[in-house]
Amino acid sequence: MANKKQFDIIIAGAGAAGLSLLWRILNSSVLRDQKILLIDQSFEPANDKTWCFWEDLSLPNEGVIHHSWEKLLVKIAGEDYSENLNEYVYKCIRSENFTHHILQQAEKSEQVTFLEAGIKDFISDGQFGFVQTTKGEFKSRKIFQSALKPSGFDNLEVDISLIQHFLGWEININKNLFDPNLAIFMDFEVPQSDGTSFIYLLPFSQNKALVEYTIFSENLLEKDRYREQVRNYLETRYNLHKDDFSIEREEFGAIPMEDRKYPAKYCDFVWNIGTIGGFAKPSTGYAFSRIQKRSLEIMNALESQNPIPERRASSYRFRVYDIMMLYLLSHERDNALRAFECLFQKNSFDQVLKFLSEESNPALELSIFSKMPYMPFFRSMYKMKHRIFTGV
Numbered sequence: 001m002a003n004k005k006q007f008d009i010i011i012a013g014a015g016a017a018g019l020s021l022l023w024r025i026l027n028s029s030v031l032r033d034q035k036i037l038l039i040d041q042s043f044e045p046a047n048d049k050t051w052c053f054w055e056d057l058s059l060p061n062e063g064v065i066h067h068s069w070e071k072l073l074v075k076i077a078g079e080d081y082s083e084n085l086n087e088y089v090y091k092c093i094r095s096e097n098f099t100h101h102i103l104q105q106a107e108k109s110e111q112v113t114f115l116e117a118g119i120k121d122f123i124s125d126g127q128f129g130f131v132q133t134t135k136g137e138f139k140s141r142k143i144f145q146s147a148l149k150p151s152g153f154d155n156l157e158v159d160i161s162l163i164q165h166f167l168g169w170e171i172n173i174n175k176n177l178f179d180p181n182l183a184i185f186m187d188f189e190v191p192q193s194d195g196t197s198f199i200y201l202l203p204f205s206q207n208k209a210l211v212e213y214t215i216f217s218e219n220l221l222e223k224d225r226y227r228e229q230v231r232n233y234l235e236t237r238y239n240l241h242k243d244d245f246s247i248e249r250e251e252f253g254a255i256p257m258e259d260r261k262y263p264a265k266y267c268d269f270v271w272n273i274g275t276i277g278g279f280a281k282p283s284t285g286y287a288f289s290r291i292q293k294r295s296l297e298i299m300n301a302l303e304s305q306n307p308i309p310e311r312r313a314s315s316y317r318f319r320v321y322d323i324m325m326l327y328l329l330s331h332e333r334d335n336a337l338r339a340f341e342c343l344f345q346k347n348s349f350d351q352v353l354k355f356l357s358e359e360s361n362p363a364l365e366l367s368i369f370s371k372m373p374y375m376p377f378f379r380s381m382y383k384m385k386h387r388i389f390t391g392v
């Protein structure tokens, strides 16, 4: 490359989205000659996130899957719904392993230049996109960024802006209590005063689990409030007191759940990917599998030298379903809980997961909605009609 500040591809942000795309490019025989600049504030793999999904995804290495479960449990309205999965497996990846694996491959590749720097902004002069960092400016015609909100983002039309926020502890306990084959997907039997709240519990062995207190609401809580709820849950459900467990690590997350139309691009030549690109599903917060699908789509476009498709993360049909559920979560919390109850009571878990991952067909969706309390959903459609009829 003639100019050492010019690259074929720049990936700004080396989290789930940036590294998934990098991995795709590094494994493409067609893109072998592409020089890539990878930028992040830190390349130290952090054990700060567990990414779960149930779809069949191509992964850098099957070994990155830390644990998987074939049985899920949902507790709601005094009932336990637990079921073996037949079509899916619920899988979990630790961010540290995923990052380590891909960075290791990148370090061995002559294609990748690493830049540990703060990303400040992106601009375009009409010929190139530029990333401005604390260590200088770099240019490319293909920049993929997952670090910064595009300018004007906060002024985009948004009717419902919730957050899925959670804090969890990975704990070791002094007895064998957990079932490592059964993940607690949602346990709503917790106080509902902070927002629509549930416990998510991933057992890794009989005496080790990640336990998270999760809320769908407008505002974050004081960290101690989440901790208190996790502690209460361990005590009331498992009779585990302070001295019965040790905390190996704490995980905190806040994922947007909103009807904002996320812009595909930051500016000319700069595409938004990952959460900032709108790839977290508004009604669930799940993003990892959507990020994988988007990475594949971008790689296919790069390989065929076609324009990067500017598609939204979900098709119109699913955007409407998401907006209806967001409306209930925001305005009719009791009905949102009732909808969750009907979902798990009246459908198989495989069907629910298929629907949530947007792999369902209209017949299944009709069947799911026909078993729901329909008035709240009609009301949500009516209340959100100005979004629904303008494309959401």
Ligand SMILES: Cc1cc2nc3c(=O)[nH]c(=O)nc-3n(C[C@H](O)[C@H](O)[C@H](O)COP(=O)(O)OP(=O)(O)OC[C@H]3O[C@@H](n4cnc5c(N)ncnc54)[C@H](O)[C@@H]3O)c2cc1C
Pocket: 012, 013, 014, 015, 016, 017, 018, 039, 040, 041, 042, 048, 049, 050, 051, 052, 053, 117, 118, 119, 120, 146, 147, 148, 251, 252, 253, 254, 255, 273, 274, 275, 276, 280, 285, 286, 287, 288, 289, 291
């Ligand atoms: C704790 C947690 C658990 C989650 N669990 C799940 C799950 O189980 N399943 C699921 O589907 N989704 C999950 N999500 C949602 C989503 O999958 C993750 O948030 C995912 O990490 C999003 O990927 P990303 O690349 O957009 O962001 P990130 O992974 O956060 O990556 C962004 C990168 O940009 C870098 N960066 C940011 N700003 C700058 C800057 N100014 N300068 C330089 N570098 C910068 C950061 O260091 C980071 O490496 C979870 C989210 C969190 C927070």
